[in-house]
Amino acid sequence: MTHLSATAPILLEARGLAFYRQDEPVFGPLDFRLREGEVALVEGDNGSGKTTLLRILAGLLHLDEGALSWRGQPWRRIEHLGDTLFLGHHLGLKGDLSARENLAVAAGTYGTREGRDVAGVLSSIGLAGYEDEPVRRLSAGQKKRAALARLLLLPATLWLLDEPYANLDRTGIELVNRLLAEHSAEGGAALVTSHGAVSFLGGEPTRVRMHA
Numbered sequence: 694m695t696h697l698s699a700t701a702p703i704l705l706e707a708r709g710l711a712f713y714r715q716d717e718p719v720f721g722p723l724d725f726r727l728r729e730g731e732v733a734l735v736e737g738d739n740g741s742g743k744t745t746l747l748r749i750l751a752g753l754l755h756l757d758e759g760a761l762s763w764r765g766q767p768w769r770r771i772e773h774l775g776d777t778l779f780l781g782h783h784l785g786l787k788g789d790l791s792a793r794e795n796l797a798v799a800a801g802t803y804g805t806r807e808g809r810d811v812a813g814v815l816s817s818i819g820l821a822g823y824e825d826e827p828v829r830r831l832s833a834g835q836k837k838r839a840a841l842a843r844l845l846l847l848p849a850t851l852w853l854l855d856e857p858y859a860n861l862d863r864t865g866i867e868l869v870n871r872l873l874a875e876h877s878a879e880g881g882a883a884l885v886t887s888h889g890a891v892s893f894l895g896g897e898p899t900r901v902r903m904h905a
């Protein structure tokens with residue numbers, strides 16, 4: 694990442710992370726560091742545990758083994774609810790609510806970035822004219838954009854993006870890349886999975902490999 698410095702402060706550090714299902718290892722032990730401004734690609738075969746890792750970091754699954762620290766302090770999920778933003782295969786949108794209403798609920802829970810508001814974010818994400826449509830009536834790509842709008846609106850530092858390019862057209866892909874670049878420039882960080890070609894950094898991304 695162009696804005697990343699090797700001396701940028703470490704945001705998240707994982708040591709010896711491991712996860713099991715019915716006593717069978719899913720992944721681990723896994724070690725990585727993520728610095729302010731760093732965007733990392735999480736790599737691994739189908740079923741290697743990429744989504745599981747992001748869900749653990751989002752606080753949706755319990756970590757079986759290992760330690761996580763946030764800015765050098767032990768990570769306690771409850772203290773970091775607003776620091777991370779997870780965008781998964783399920784977009785976390787209520788279908789009967791509009792994009793505007795969905796975003797307003799999220800903003801009510803987590804607050805907003807300075808200078809950002811729901812209307813402005815929806816416009817810049819390409820949903821002008823669709824703000825008040827129930828989300829279930831939006832196309833797959835429009836739904837994805839409605840979910841991505843949370844990245845613009847909410848103040849989270851660490852983005853956990855599971856297949857953020859899926860269902861997006863070329864301009865949507867460029868949009869994700871722009872969001873990542875802006876987030877990085879502001880000192881934010883991201884862990885990203887992608888089955889497609891990734892071109893988000895214009896250079897070699899940091900890689901977190903599920904298997905050594």
Ligand SMILES: Nc1ncnc2c1ncn2[C@@H]1O[C@H](COP(=O)(O)OP(=O)(O)OP(=O)(O)O)[C@@H](O)[C@H]1O
Pocket residue numbers: 714719737738739740741742743744745746
């Ligand atoms: N809800 C679940 N219940 C039981 N096993 C699960 C569940 N979700 C995932 N798994 C298993 O956990 C393992 C890791 O799954 P995960 O979705 O994290 O992999 P992934 O690397 O993201 O895969 P993909 O590249 O296919 O998206 C797989 O073996 C999968 O079958």
